[in-house]
Amino acid sequence: MLEKAYGDVVLSKTRAYEWYKAFKDGREVVEDLPRSGRPSKSSNEENIDKIKTMVLENRHLSLREIARGVNMSHESVRGILVDILGMRRINGDDKWMYENEKETTQHSSEFCSEHEPKPKKPRRSRSEK
Structure with a gap:
């Protein structure tokens, strides 16, 4: 009957009987x-502290640079930053970049924790001729 629905x-x-027993047992x-x-x-306190220190010293580091610095995999570093430290990558200049600027979105992005405000990047305007 449940399979039809x-x-x-x-x-x-x-599996239903296993769950029933588990809830019955408390x-x-x-x-x-x-x-x-x-x-x-990889997710030990020592590595978490190393990664946190690296990011707080230079928020523009890429995941690969951090991974090389602590000798860990890219995914392990991402897991620590996102899942454990609650940080995310912020790109503060997505809409305000000119083609001739050397700084790319990757270079200007930063890691920030959930409770920090987004970093501000001044908006550049083209000078009038």
């Missing part, structure tokens, strides 16, 4: 619980 997205009978959340196993090598 929900199609392929319905839980199997076995589980209150549906999110994954912490698991045992080998901890991540």
Whole structure:
């Protein structure tokens, strides 16, 4: 009956019984619980502190430059910056760049935490002839 209503997205009978038992035994959340196993090598406090220090000293570093600096993969660094430190890449000049300017969007972008205001870049106007 559930398969008719929900199609392929319905839980199997076995999985439904497992969830029923888990909630009956006192589980209150549906999110994954912490698991045992080998901890991540890259997301330790030492690496998090190194990355945070590098970014706060120079917010214009690229992910690759940071990854080379801490000898980690690009994705591990991105995970620490975004998921753990809550930072994101900001491009402050998307609309105000002239073709002849040497600074590219990549060079002028910065890492900022969620609670920091967006960086301001002065708007340049063309001089009148």
